[in-house]
Amino acid sequence: MAYLMNGYVRKGDIGEYGHAYATINDRSAIFEGVTGREQVWMSHRDQVERVPAGFSVLASTTTCPVAAIGDHQRRLYGLQFHPEVVHTPSGGQILSNFLFGVCGCRKDWDPRGRIALLEQRIREVAGNRNVFFFVSGGVDSSVAYRLTVQALGRDRVHGAYVDTGLMREGETDFVRQALDVTVVDAREEFLGALEGVVEPEQKRHIIGEQFVAVQNRVLNSGHYLDGDWILGQGTIYPDTIESGGTARADIIKTHHNRVAGIQKLIDEGRIIEPLTSFYKDEVRELGRELGLPEELLDRHPFPGPGLAIRLLCASQTEEIQKIDEGWLVPVHSVGVQGDSRSYRPVIAIEGKLDLEHSTELINRERRANRVVGVIDQHAPICEQRVWEAHLTGPRLDRLRQADAIVRKLSHDSGFDRQVWQFPVIVVPVGTPARPDSVVLRPIHSVDGMTAQVVVMAEDLLAEIARRLLQVEGLCTIFYDLTHKPPGTIEWE
Numbered sequence: 146m147a148y149l150m151n152g153y154v155r156k157g158d159i160g161e162y163g164h165a166y167a168t169i170n171d172r173s174a175i176f177e178g179v180t181g182r183e184q185v186w187m188s189h190r191d192q193v194e195r196v197p198a199g200f201s202v203l204a205s206t207t208t209c210p211v212a213a214i215g216d217h218q219r220r221l222y223g224l225q226f227h228p229e230v231v232h233t234p235s236g237g238q239i240l241s242n243f244l245f246g247v248c249g250c251r252k253d254w255d256p257r258g259r260i261a262l263l264e265q266r267i268r269e270v271a272g273n274r275n276v277f278f279f280v281s282g283g284v285d286s287s288v289a290y291r292l293t294v295q296a297l298g299r300d301r302v303h304g305a306y307v308d309t310g311l312m313r314e315g316e317t318d319f320v321r322q323a324l325d326v327t328v329v330d331a332r333e334e335f336l337g338a339l340e341g342v343v344e345p346e347q348k349r350h351i352i353g354e355q356f357v358a359v360q361n362r363v364l365n366s367g368h369y370l371d372g373d374w375i376l377g378q379g380t381i382y383p384d385t386i387e388s389g390g391t392a393r394a395d396i397i398k399t400h401h402n403r404v405a406g407i408q409k410l411i412d413e414g415r416i417i418e419p420l421t422s423f424y425k426d427e428v429r430e431l432g433r434e435l436g437l438p439e440e441l442l443d444r445h446p447f448p449g450p451g452l453a454i455r456l457l458c459a460s461q462t463e464e465i466q467k468i469d470e471g472w473l474v475p476v477h478s479v480g481v482q483g484d485s486r487s488y489r490p491v492i493a494i495e496g497k498l499d500l501e502h503s504t505e506l507i508n509r510e511r512r513a514n515r516v517v518g519v520i521d522q523h524a525p526i527c528e529q530r531v532w533e534a535h536l537t538g539p540r541l542d543r544l545r546q547a548d549a550i551v552r553k554l555s556h557d558s559g560f561d562r563q564v565w566q567f568p569v570i571v572v573p574v575g576t577p578a579r580p581d582s583v584v585l586r587p588i589h590s591v592d593g594m595t596a597q598v599v600v601m602a603e604d605l606l607a608e609i610a611r612r613l614l615q616v617e618g619l620c621t622i623f624y625d626l627t628h629k630p631p632g633t634i635e636w637e
């Protein structure tokens with residue numbers, strides 16, 4: 146707004162990602178009812194240097210003198226921070242003030258009737274057609290499936306679960322038992338198609354295409370194309386906004402589900418996505434209202450492409466570089482910095498885990514998009530390298546084994562209830578005898594759009610690391626100390 150209305154905006158010297166405290170200078174209009182100092186969530190490098198004529202500065206932080214601007218007369222307001230995320234606790238109040246105060250909107254939304262409305266909408270979209278679901282075992286597809294069954298009746302909805310070979314240990318049996326669906330074994334197809342692939346986007350693309358290929362095969366063999374069948378999906382709101390909601394957001398995360406094949410089905414109108422206006426926490430609420438078991442609803446979210454985006458690959462062997470702060474490890478992970486997606490190396494630091502220091506470091510450091518702490522290791526970092534590595538069966542087994550160890554200890558200690566998601570990642574860092582390492586990434590989030598690192602108790606961490614280092618081929622245990630932004634939750 147400042148730029149378009151002839152203020153002056155420039156690239157800042159340092160970025161501001163994550164937590165900040167804003168001093169509110171003017172507690173009227175959008176800031177009515179908030180305190181003079183508010184925690185806010187930032188993700189920017191640009192700075193407003195001069196506000197446009199007619200505007201005043203409503204809020205500032207220590208690194209961002211212009212964190213909110215407003216022109217009360219013309220009722221124009223601009224925020225540099227994100228009011229829509231939970232890490233801005235008064236964000237809801239600010240948005241309410243804007244909608245109901247500044248814009249004068251009416252409050253006429255009653256969430257109680259939403260299930261009936263969703264069912265009605267499903268019946269409208271489906272018409273006479275039946276719905277075929279690929280159920281992943283996650284909250285989203287299970288809720289979408291159950292909602293559709295409730296709307297159309299059991300006879301008109303068929304669920305299939307694809308075992309891609311990229312699932313966690315024990316997952317297929319769990320899904321078979323918890324949901325009334327058919328299991329399709331496609332392990333060989335997926336692993337075959339992913340052979341030799343390194344780039345995250347290519348992995349995602351291949352996995353998406355394989356899903357479509359398997360889906361077509363299943364549809365054909367079950368004669369679902371002869372009758373009038375359409376495809377149901379558990380896509381939720383953040384999936385749509387991070388991929389196409391804003392002009393440049395398509396490069397932050399390519400959509401999980403909308404690869405070319407599925408886009409064709411969408412274009413032909415042969416798709417139902419009943420949950421596209423809901424956040425994850427709302428989807429859980431819907432699931433509860435639909436009577437799905439807590440055990441299923443309480444599961445941590447798990448990405449559609451599965452362990453493939455938690456098993457990092459590399460196209461060549463590279464040296465780890467010593468830098469002032471620690472080590473620059475040339476294993477590329479995906480991040481999100483400002484409006485764009487980054488794909489950069491990682492900084493590894495030794496010593497006590499210090500979140501404040503690592504946050505400051507990653508804001509200052511342009512060569513990397515994450516900081517990880519070294520927890521325990523079989524060999525010093527200076528003797529380790531990044532190895533050429535691919536998505537192979539043995540590496541997947543290694544990841545599955547590591548993931549199962551972490552999940553069990555995290556569950557038994559109660560730690561899993563303190564976190565929203567706990568990815569366990571395998572990276573090709575180590576020695577010739579132990580060429581892989583593990584990154585632990587426990588985070589807190591509400592909707593996956595932003596995330597905060599959760600540091601676990603030292604004794605639990607030591608036990609996890611000790612058990613992981615007994616796994617064949619694992620060299621070092623790292624702990625991800627990067628909030629989102631600038632690091633995404635998954636490493637890819």
Ligand code: XMP
Nearest residue numbers: 398401446447448449450566593633634635
């Ligand atoms: P990122 O890594 O973008 O992840 O911070 C945000 C949330 O989305 C999940 N995720 C996915 N979920 N299919 C999914 O169903 C996907 O392709 C996918 N990619 C990321 C991720 O696990 C986190 O909860």
